[in-house]
Amino acid sequence: MTLRTRLLDPAVARAMSALSAVAKQGLGDPVLAELVVIRASQLNHCAFCLDMHLAIARKHGVSERQLDLLAAWEEAEDVFDERERAALALTEAVTVLTDGFVPAEVYEQAAKHFDEVRLAHLVGLVVAINNWNRVMVSRRIPPGGYTP
Template sequence: MSRTTHLDREVGQAFSALSAAAKKGLGDPGLAELVVIRASQINHCAFCLDMHLAIARKHGVSEKQLDLLAAWEEAGGLYDERERAALALTEVVTVLTEGFVPDAVYDNAAKYFDDTRLAHLIALIVAINNWNRVMVGRRIPPGGYTP
C-alpha cells in the first residue's frame, strides 16, 4: 500500500467525524488548535503539525503562542488559565505515563470547562492522538495538507 493512502475511507470518515464533533463541542477553534498542535508536538507528527499550524493561523492564534507552545508552562502569561488547563490535560492524556490522569490536572480542567465541554476536550485529545499515530506510523510526510 502506498504511503499516500492514509486510511481506509470508512476509518478516515470515522476519525474525521470524531475530530469535527469534538471541536464543535469544545466551541473554541483557537484553543482546539493549540490542543491538537501540542499533542502533535509530543507525538512528533510532522504532517499534523504542518496542517494544524496553518489552521491555527487561520483562526487567529498568535504567532507568539504558536512559537512557544512546546514551552507553554514557562511562557508566563502568554496562555490564560483556561488554555493552560487544557494544555496540561492534553499532555497527560497524550502520554499517560502513570496509566491515569492525575486528579489535580483533571480537577483544574473541570474548573474551566463544564462537563460537556470537558468531554469534548478529552475527545479532541483522543482524536488527534489517533491521527498522530496513523500518520507517524505510516510515515506520512508534511506538506500534503491544503486548506
C-alpha cells in the same frame, strides 16, 4: 506497495474525522482547539499534523507568539491564560499517560474551566488528534500534503 502509499480505509477515516469535528465543535473555541491539537502533535512528533494544524491555527488567528512558545507553555505564563493552561496540561496528560492514568489534579484543574460537556469534548479532541498522529506517523506521511 510502500507503507506511505497504503490508504487508510475510508470508513475509518470518516469515523476519525467525525470524532474530530464533533469534539472541535463541542469545545466551541477554535483557537483553543488548535492549540490542543498542535501540542499533542508536538508530543507525538507528527510533522504532517503539525504542518496542517499550524496553518489552520494561523487562519483562526492564533498569535505567532503562542505558536512559537507552545512547546514551553508551562514557562510562558503570560502567553497562555488559565483556561488554556488547564487544557494544555490535560492534553499532555492524556497524550503521554506515563503512569497509566491522568492525574486527578490535572483533570480537576481542567474541570474548573470547562463544564462537563465541554470537558468531554476536550478529552474527545485529544483522543482524536492522538489517533490521527499515530496513523500519520506510522504511515510515515511527510508534511506538506495539506492544503487549506
